[in-house]
Amino acid sequence: MAIATLIAAGRLGDSLLGAAQERLGADAPIWRDGADAARFDVADAASARAALQGWEGVDVIALDNPPERYDLFIADMDSTMIGQECIDELGDMAGVGARVADITERAMRGELDFNGALRERVALLEGLPEEAIARCIEERIRPNAGAERLLATLKAQGVRTVLVSGGFTAFADVIGGRLGFDRVVANVLEIDDGRLTGKVVGEIVNADTKLAVLKEEGAKRAIAIGDGANDLKMVSAARLGIAFRAKPVLAEAAHARLDHHDLDALLWGLGIPRTDWVG
Known part of the structure; x- marks a missing residue:
């Protein structure tokens, strides 16, 4: 299991969230903090980083099998x-x-x-x-x-x-x-x-x-x-x-x-x- 966190403080609306899901090939986020951040279950961290890295104004933290x-x-x-x-x-x-x-x-x-x-x-x-x-x-x-x-x-x-x-x-x-x-x-x-x-x-x-x-x-x-x-x-x-x-x-x-x-x-x-x- 891998978790990818999308960080877009103050501007993570439905449009941006939907675009992220499409890039990741992910279901709805497993966790969301308003318009700031959302976490997704993804296949692997490297693919998630490649899908989202370099997206203007967005940071991505993804890790395989992260500890609680x-x-x-x-x-x-x-x-x-x-x-x-x-x-x-x-x-x-x-x-x-x-x-x-x-x-x-x-x-x-x-x-x-x-x-x-x-x-x-x-x-x-x-x-x-x-x-x-x-x-x-x-x-x-x-x-x-x-x-x-x-x-x-x-x-x-x-x-x-x-x-x-x-x-x-x-x-x-x-x-x-x-x-x-x-x-x-x-x-x-x-x-x-x-x-x-x-x-x-x-x-x-x-x-x-x-x-x-x-x-x-x-x-x-x-x-x-x-x-x-x-x-x-x-x-x-x-x-x-x-x-x-x-x-x-x-x-x-x-x-x-x-x-x-x-x-x-x-x-x-x-x-x-x-x-x-x-x-």
């Missing part, structure tokens, strides 16, 4: 739970924003070795005052729309939440705390005498680390979400892997994509109606 409940939500931070790349923002504050952002983009597309790209970008931050981090968080860093509601609802459903980032604990600890994550894993920036040294302390949190954290949590029914190449292994290994407005390398490999809707739209994909959302 999930026990873990593991998420990337930069450009996923928040709308920014923290290292790019620090680079801008250090006067090297364009150089850092270019390396970030190439690394997230899978064109560069992540470890080397991170070290290169952090080196460009050498000498930046430590206080710039707190200022950056308060002035520039904002959660993506729906992040708070998604986390609050998942936690109310008994799902454990883990934030695992190739960014830095100086950001992730604050953001993870504000959003309510149960655990945070990220890189540690080296600071000496109140200034960044341009180095990272210890081993780098990369794609292998993210996969290791997923396995370490021991969850059998995990949801993983990310946006770039560094999330590929984690997203591929999860029971439900979501690409959020992602680079092509991840979008092509994930079980499902959220290209058009906010983060909390994932709740429809889990069969949770808006009346049960928290916040």
Whole structure:
């Protein structure tokens, strides 16, 4: 059995619903949340995704034999739970924003070795005052729309939440705390005498680390979400892997994509109606 969830917030009328049924070759939806989302029994997830993927303004979450409940939500931070790349923002504050952002983009597309790209970008931050981090968080860093509601609802459903980032604990600890994550894993920036040294302390949190954290949590029914190449292994290994407005390398490999809707739209994909959302 496979379940396909069609998400078209606010505009899922009879016409759109009928067109979806025709594309899917499906009977009437087994579940519908007003004009926002509907779930269908389908033959298999891959065919359902192929039938609906790319439909303007519509997101599709389809999975073969989905569990009734999930026990873990593991998420990337930069450009996923928040709308920014923290290292790019620090680079801008250090006067090297364009150089850092270019390396970030190439690394997230899978064109560069992540470890080397991170070290290169952090080196460009050498000498930046430590206080710039707190200022950056308060002035520039904002959660993506729906992040708070998604986390609050998942936690109310008994799902454990883990934030695992190739960014830095100086950001992730604050953001993870504000959003309510149960655990945070990220890189540690080296600071000496109140200034960044341009180095990272210890081993780098990369794609292998993210996969290791997923396995370490021991969850059998995990949801993983990310946006770039560094999330590929984690997203591929999860029971439900979501690409959020992602680079092509991840979008092509994930079980499902959220290209058009906010983060909390994932709740429809889990069969949770808006009346049960928290916040």
